[in-house]
Amino acid sequence: MLKFAIGLGALAWALVPPSVLAHAGHAHHAAEEAASGHHAPARTFPPADSVAAPAGLTVSDCWIRALPNRLPAAAYFRMRNSGDQEAVLVGAEAPGFRKVMLHGHDEAGGMARMVHVNEVKLAPGEAFAFAPRGHHVMLEQAEVDLEVGTLRPITLWFEGPKALTVQCEVKAPGTMK
Ligand SMILES: [Cu+2]
Numbered sequence: 001m002l003k004f005a006i007g008l009g010a011l012a013w014a015l016v017p018p019s020v021l022a023h024a025g026h027a028h029h030a031a032e033e034a035a036s037g038h039h040a041p042a043r044t045f046p047p048a049d050s051v052a053a054p055a056g057l058t059v060s061d062c063w064i065r066a067l068p069n070r071l072p073a074a075a076y077f078r079m080r081n082s083g084d085q086e087a088v089l090v091g092a093e094a095p096g097f098r099k100v101m102l103h104g105h106d107e108a109g110g111m112a113r114m115v116h117v118n119e120v121k122l123a124p125g126e127a128f129a130f131a132p133r134g135h136h137v138m139l140e141q142a143e144v145d146l147e148v149g150t151l152r153p154i155t156l157w158f159e160g161p162k163a164l165t166v167q168c169e170v171k172a173p174g175t176m177k
Contacts, residue, residue, distance in 0.1 A: 045093060048155045048163040056083025057122070059156060062168035064139065065132070065175055066146035073146060074103075074136035075154055075168055080127040088159040089120040092137045095153060096144035103138045114138070119159075132176050146170045 062077035075094070081087045092100045102117040117135065122128055130136050137154060146152070151167040158164070 045091065045155075045157050045161065045163070048093070048157075048165055051161050051163050053164040054081075054083060054087045054158045054160065054162045055085065056124075057081050057087045057158070057164060059164055059166045062154065062166045063175070064146060064152060064154075064168045064170050065173060066148060066170050067173050070142040070145065072138055072140040073142070074132075074138060076130045076132065076136055077154075077166065077168070078127065078129045079122065079156075081122040081124055084124050086124065087122045087162075089122070089156055090118070090159055090161075091157040093155045093157065094137075094139055096142060097139040098141035098143065099138075100140070100154075101138045103136050105134050105136070148172050 057079060059077050059079045062075060064073050064075045067073050075092075079087075079089070089102065092102065094100050102120065104115045104117045106113050106115050112133075120128060120135065128135075148170050150170050152170060153165050154168050155163050155165040
């Protein structure tokens with residue numbers, strides 16, 4: 001059984017007119033923010049190595065679809081909760097990117113758009129995949145060039161706070177899985 005929750009932030013974003021959020025690859029973010037005046041407050045986390053990982057939570061197959069010219073890139077992975085407590089993913093960090101957010105994907109009304117996701121809840125025994133045309137970690141405001149074939153770390157933050165850092169393979173722009 002798959003279960004996840006989208007916080008109120010997603011609803012707020014979903015109500016923004018489609019013209020503002022229309023999905024044009026991932027290159028629309030700057031214009032979108034300029035148009036809406038929306039600036040997500042930067043979430044601050046303690047040093048990742050100062051907190052424990054969620055017990056029983058595993059993340060696998062992490063990869064990043066690189067785009068040229070430091071355009072916003074998306075990261076995908078699978079996570080499974082083999083522990084006995086709910087795990088709640090609340091954010092992510094990635095060195096080299098000043099803005100990192102959890103995004104969902106909505107195709108209501110036949111138009112694909114991205115929606116901000118406040119959290120993803122994973123009950124004991126559940127698994128959830130971040131995948132193309134679905135949830136992704138949005139990597140924005142790059143300070144580095146993504147090189148295909150290299151590994152880059154992403155730290156996933158959970159309620160607690162707890163954190164898990166995974167290595168993600170950078171793949172070419174056309175990669176779909
Ligand atoms: Cu996105």
